[in-house]
Every structure is written in C-alpha cells, then in structure tokens.
Amino acid sequence: MRVLPEHRAPHVAAIAPLEPFARSMEATFAHSARMVASGIDEHLPDADTLLACLPPGALLGSAHSYTRHLVYADPLERFSAMLLVWRPGQSSPVHGHRTWCAYRVLQGTLSERHYRWSPETRRARQTGQVARTAGDTFSVPAGLQHIHALGNASDAIAVSLHIYGVEPASIATGVNLLVDAELA
Numbered sequence: 001m002r003v004l005p006e007h008r009a010p011h012v013a014a015i016a017p018l019e020p021f022a023r024s025m026e027a028t029f030a031h032s033a034r035m036v037a038s039g040i041d042e043h044l045p046d047a048d049t050l051l052a053c054l055p056p057g058a059l060l061g062s063a064h065s066y067t068r069h070l071v072y073a074d075p076l077e078r079f080s081a082m083l084l085v086w087r088p089g090q091s092s093p094v095h096g097h098r099t100w101c102a103y104r105v106l107q108g109t110l111s112e113r114h115y116r117w118s119p120e121t122r123r124a125r126q127t128g129q130v131a132r133t134a135g136d137t138f139s140v141p142a143g144l145q146h147i148h149a150l151g152n153a154s155d156a157i158a159v160s161l162h163i164y165g166v167e168p169a170s171i172a173t174g175v176n177l178l179v180d181a182e183l184a
C-alpha cells in the first residue's frame with residue numbers, strides 16, 4: 001500500500017532558490033530528533049515505572065496487532081507519548097516519518113529493519129537489520145532519510161515507548177509515511 005504522495009511543485013521556478021535551504025533542513029531535522037533522544041535518556045522514568053502506566057491486562061497484547069496506549073499528551077499538543085505492546089511476530093509497516101519520533105525499548109527485544117529510499121523506483125530497499133534491546137533509545141527525523149520497520153521477531157512480548165511530534169488525535173495519520181518496499 002502506498003500513501004506517499006506524488007511530489008507536487010506547482011511553481012518550481014519560484015521554489016528553486018530555496019532548494020539549498022530545503023536540503024539543509026534534513027540536517028536540522030536529524031539534529032532535533034537526536035536532541036529528543038538525548039532528552040529521553042536524561043529524563044524518562046525507569047522501565048518499571050513506565051510499564052505500570054499500562055492499563056490492566058495490556059501487557060498481554062492483542063492477537064490482531066501490536067497495541068498502542070497513550071500515556072502522555074502535551075497540553076500544547078506538541079507531542080504525545082505512547083506505550084506499544086508487541087506480541088511475537090507483530091510488526092509495523094515499512095515507513096518514513098511525517099514528524100520526528102523517538103523510541104525506547106522497555107521490555108524484550110525488537111527488530112528494526114532499515115531501508116534506503118530510491119527516487120528512481122519510488123520504493124524503499126532494505127539495507128540492514130538490527131536488534132534493539134531493553135534500554136536502547138533511538139530517534140528518527142521527519143522525512144525519507146530514515147525509513148524503517150519495527151517488529152518483534154523474538155518469542156516473548158516486547159514493550160516500547162514512542163514519542164511523536166504530534167497531538168494524540170494525529171498519531172494515526174500524522175506520524176508514519178508509508179512507503180512501498182522493494183521485494184527482497
């Protein structure tokens with residue numbers, strides 16, 4: 001399923017002088033996302049405290065999909081924090097990001113697949129895969145610079161905390177930029 005919009009540039013000539021600036025924004029976004037991850041490392045409560053924020057029974061997960069539980073909403077709607085519960089075999093779609101996000105593994109092990117965007121094929125090609133274990137914290141900038149899929153390839157429940165740069169009502173549509181992946 002592709003929901004990545006086709007590039008729209010109705011006034012290319014007018015935009016061209018701003019292209020170097022636009023490219024520099026990639027580095028700015030990446031830097032701001034790293035700052036978020038640094039803040040998480042410094043100020044987040046410990047894993048047990050966070051896991052206690054889950055509703056009763058939520059640690060069992062769901063047979064249908066990984067589950068998401070809102071645990072904090074910024075009063076000014078600048079960010080939201082969610083706990084995700086992953087049963088073995090459950091995975092996110094391949095996606096870039098419409099906004100910054102960061103995550104920390106609280107329990108178990110997640111598998112993160114990395115992809116590189118190809119402007120020619122307008123698809124993402126997998127470049128690697130790494131295991132993320134409890135305590136690992138990572139940030140992801142907005143854009144197609146960092147495309148990934150997270151999932152639970154282990155045989156035990158995994159839980160992660162995700163912080164997104166949107167209000168709760170926008171999490172479903174305002175975070176993931178779904179892309180097609182090239183077939184392996």
Ligand SMILES: [Fe+2]
Nearest residue numbers: 095101140148
């Ligand atoms: Fe993501």
